[in-house]
Amino acid sequence: MADKKIIEVKDLTVRYGERTILENVNFHINRGEIFVIVGGSGCGKSTLLRQLIGLETPTNGEIYFENVNFTSADKKQKNQILRRFGVLFQSSGLFASMTLAENIALVLEKYTDLPDDKIEKIIEMKLDAVGLNGFQDFLPSEISGGMKKRAAFARSMALDPDVLFFDEPSSGLDPVTSASLDELIVQINRGLGTTMVIVSHDLASILNVAHRIIMLDKSEKGIIATGTPDELRNSPDERVYNFFNRIAS
Amino acid sequence: MQESSIQKKKLEIINDGGQIVIIPLSSITIYNANEIEQQFSFEKLKGEVHKITLNLSELTNYDSYLIILINEIKEYCSSENIEFELTGLNDNLQNFINILLPKQKETPPIEHKSFLVAYFSNIGEVVRIIFSDLFKLVEFIGEVAKNFLLAVFNLKLIRWKDFPHHFLNAGVNAVPITSLIVFLIGLISGYQGAVQLSQFGADIYLADLVGISITRELSPLMVAIIVAGRSGSAFAAEIGTMKVSEEIDALTTMGFDRIQFLVLPRVIAVALAMPFLVIICDLVGIIGGLIAGLATLDITISSFFAQLNVALNYGHVFSGIIKSIVFGLLIATIGCFRGFQVQGGAESVGRYTTASVVSGVFLVILTDAVFVFLLSALGI
Structure with missing residues (x-):
């Protein structure tokens, strides 16, 4: 039987010069769950995400993907792991000079031997899944912010990744668009069994989608709470309770 | 079975x-x-x-x-x-x-045009874009001119804090490259002229050829082309990036006039830097011609300058300087105009930066042609 843990973080420490952002952080992410990383501004959420997707190397500690040490993996191994990741960046990260179809086709052309007609079908399928069928030939500058996020979502799903990472998916979106994106995340998670790792501080969205949450704290330089949304909402820790119940401290 | x-x-x-x-x-x-x-x-x-x-x-x-x-x-x-x-x-x-599983597509039916209709409608679209671009440029030049006149009566309207930075970048920092280019142009035209003039025993007239062509045409034109490539493109990219990152919108909401805040300091800086660059390049270009003459013809330095003194008059030098001011105004205005046209992202910044150089150089040469007719009509 496959291991339940898909990602495991062990003793992760991140320092920029003299400044320590994260210290001895330990947690794991289970296969198929929607895992949310929360915390106030400057607590290291985005830093942690950049570590998880291999954009930065930790000062100390390791990150394991399916028991393979991602931190010390060589370039080839790292690329093989990255191929199983999809990332939705805060500002979408769509290539402005390419149409939505070209944005999605990029990884399919690089990593598969599929002929053009099959790639076109996959593009159509992915755009359809995020409600953007018919927008294949649009440039990112020609669509709205919410549509950009959806298009970037479709691009991140191009290779049917095992894990999808989201950096503040609801930032810059209106509540309705944000809610529909949440719905899409849940739907894709249920339907495709994709593990979702979300960095967010949008409380409504977090409580809506999360299976499990970790909360980071700036002064602790690490995790101060782990649990389900209900557990954290009723946490005895005042900082956690205040955050999840919108109480100013 | x-x-x-x-x-x-x-x-x-x-x-x-x-x-x-x-x-x-x-x-x-x-x-x-x-x-x-x-x-x-x-x-x-x-x-x-x-x-x-x-x-x-x-x-x-x-x-x-x-x-x-x-x-x-x-x-x-x-x-x-x-x-x-x-x-x-x-x-x-x-x-x-x-x-x-893809659902039923709800895309509108595509209207198929015949080849001829598509061909002519494409031509029509290109012409429409050119005229619309021209109209917007004229409108922008009008806006800049209006704000410039307002600023003449109230100098505080312009953000002078930016002026030295732009003057330094467009003028002082451009001296080495413009000087080198015009020196080489003087050298080349001097050498080519020397070959022809020596056949008629008119060696000394090399001073006329180099002096007049450099001061009237080559120096202002070459300086303008280089400044369009350096500063015009830089303005388009700077303003374009500001537009993409919503800085222009922020300026507008804070009550700043985009022309007074961003355009006039750049336009004035380039327009004032151009004459200085042209004067320096006039001297360097003539020296280039002199070196070519000394190397290939039987002339001396003193005879070259004596002939230059006879051939060159204030009209030649000042026509070049006046032209350079107009070129400077045009280059900076076009650069800023293209920057404001940016829409979307990085790709658009690149497109309009290129457009700023192309249209800047084109307008400089067009204006130079107009000057040639005007000055010859005026006998200058």
Whole structure:
């Protein structure tokens, strides 16, 4: 039987010069769950995400993907792991000079031997899944912010990744668009069994989608709470309770 | 009952008297798509087929390619009037198919134009864009001129804090490259002129040729082209990036006038830097011509300058300087105009930066032609 843990973080420490952002952080992410990383501004959420997707190397500690040490993996191994990741960046990260179809086709052309007609079908399928069928030939500058996020979502799903990472998916979106994106995340998670790792501080969205949450704290330089949304909402820790119940401290 | 069974690596295909059952074994993914296609194609289905059943009960690993396979079999069945059945679905597979199976497209019908109609409508569109661009440029120049006049009566309107920075970048920092280019142009034209003049024994007239051509035409024109490439493009990229990152909108909401805040300091800086650059380049260009003359003709430095003194008058030098001011105004205005046209992202910044150089150089040469006619009509 496959291991339940898909990602495991062990003793992760991140320092920029003299400044320590994260210290001895330990947690794991289970296969198929929607895992949310929360915390106030400057607590290291985005830093942690950049570590998880291999954009930065930790000062100390390791990150394991399916028991393979991602931190010390060589370039080839790292690329093989990255191929199983999809990332939705805060500002979408769509290539402005390419149409939505070209944005999605990029990884399919690089990593598969599929002929053009099959790639076109996959593009159509992915755009359809995020409600953007018919927008294949649009440039990112020609669509709205919410549509950009959806298009970037479709691009991140191009290779049917095992894990999808989201950096503040609801930032810059209106509540309705944000809610529909949440719905899409849940739907894709249920339907495709994709593990979702979300960095967010949008409380409504977090409580809506999360299976499990970790909360980071700036002064602790690490995790101060782990649990389900209900557990954290009723946490005895005042900082956690205040955050999840919108109480100013 | 006739039964034939072929065990394949990825697919098992059972043909039971025209009832075909396809059973994918373990894995159907985009990474083994080619293997699957080698093992199965509709051409290989022999005999009369009544029904195709796709049984997914053995499938453990799948991705988007499964949907493509289902769709292709479905489409084939519908075109050949064959019954299709999908079996062996568990909840996860059903959800997966529900999400990714393309729904009916709701795209509007595409209007097909004949080649001629499309050709002429394309020409029409290009002409419309050119005229609309020209109209907007004239409007922008008008806006800059209006603000410039307002600023003449109230100097505080301009953000002078930026002026030294732009003057330094467009003027002082451009001295080495413009000087080098015009020196080489003087050298080349001096050498070419010397070859021709020596055939008629008119060696000394090299001073006339180099002096007048450098001061009237070559120096202002070359300086303008280099400044368009350096500063015009820089203005377009700077303002374009500001537009993309909503800095211009922020300025507007804070009550700043974009022309007074961003355009006038740049336009004035370039317009004032140009004459200085041209004067320096006039001297360097003439020295280039002198060196070519000394190297190839029987002239001396003193005879060259004595002849230059006779040939050159204030009209030649000042016409070049006046032109350079106009070129400077044009280059900076076009650079800023193109920057404000940026829409969207990085790609648009690149497009309009290129456009700023192309249209800047084009307008400089066009204006130079107008000057030639005007000055000759005025006898200058």
